[in-house]
Amino acid sequence: MTQPAPGGPGGQPPAPGPKASIVSYKAALRKATRRNAHEQEVNFLNITAMLDIMTIILVFLLKTLGESSAAVPQSDDLKLPISLVKTPPGQDGVLVTISKTQIIVGDDKVVTLPGRESTSQTGVGARYHRNGPNDLFIVPLGSALQSARRTDKAVRTAKGLDPSSSEAIIIADQTTPYRLFIEVLFTLGQSEFGKYHLMVMQGKKTN
Numbered sequence: 001m002t003q004p005a006p007g008g009p010g011g012q013p014p015a016p017g018p019k020a021s022i023v024s025y026k027a028a029l030r031k032a033t034r035r036n037a038h039e040q041e042v043n044f045l046n047i048t049a050m051l052d053i054m055t056i057i058l059v060f061l062l063k064t065l066g067e068s069s070a071a072v073p074q075s076d077d078l079k080l081p082i083s084l085v086k087t088p089p090g091q092d093g094v095l096v097t098i099s100k101t102q103i104i105v106g107d108d109k110v111v112t113l114p115g116r117e118s119t120s121q122t123g124v125g126a127r128y129h130r131n132g133p134n135d136l137f138i139v140p141l142g143s144a145l146q147s148a149r150r151t152d153k154a155v156r157t158a159k160g161l162d163p164s165s166s167e168a169i170i171i172a173d174q175t176t177p178y179r180l181f182i183e184v185l186f187t188l189g190q191s192e193f194g195k196y197h198l199m200v201m202q203g204k205k206t207n
Helices: 022-036 046-065 116-122 139-157 178-190
Strands: 092-100 103-104 108-112 166-172 193-198
Touching: 092 139, 092 178, 103 139, 108 139, 116 178, 139 166, 139 178, 166 178, 178 193
Parallel strands: 092 166, 166 193
Antiparallel strands: 092 103, 103 108
8 A cells, every 4th residue: 555645735845934034033032032021029128228318317307406596405594585586596616505503615514603693793703713803714614615626626627617716606594694794705705716606596576
C-alpha cells in the first residue's frame, strides 16, 4: 500500500509563509516588554529620614521661641513694661535680665539685688561698684559681660560681621529704678557693647 507523498497537492512541498521583518519583531518585543513591566511594590516605610527632618524642625522652633518675647517668663519677680512699639524685637545679642531681685547674664545669675528702695538710691550697692558708691560700673556684671563679649566677638568674626562691638538684649522688670538701669547700661558700654534692645510687651493704646 503506497503512502501519499508529504506536501501539497501533487506531492509538492508547502509554500513557505511570509518572513517576519526585524522591525516588526522589535516592535512586538517592545510591546511585550511594556505589557509585562510593572512597578515595584513598596512593602516597607523608612521613617529615619522623616525623624531627621522633624528633629531639625523642632530644634528650629524651640530656638525661635526661646528668642521671642513670648518666651520670657512673667512672674511677680519680672514683668515686662508695656509699649506701643510695633517693630520686631532684636534676635541677636547677649541676654541681660534685670528682675526685682537679681541680674542675670544668659542663664547665670551674677548679682543679687537689695530692696527696691535701696536700688532707687544707690543702685546695686557700694560693694559691687568698682570705685566706691558714686561709680556706675558693676564689677560682677562687667566680668560676666567680658566673657560673653569674647564669645560673641568670635561668633561675629566667623559670620563675617563687624566684631568691634556687640549687642545686648535687656529684659528688665517694669519697676526697675532709673539708677539701676543706668548702671547696667554703663557697664554694658564699658564692656564693648555698643547697641541695646529693650524687651517689652506690646500693648494697646488707651484713651
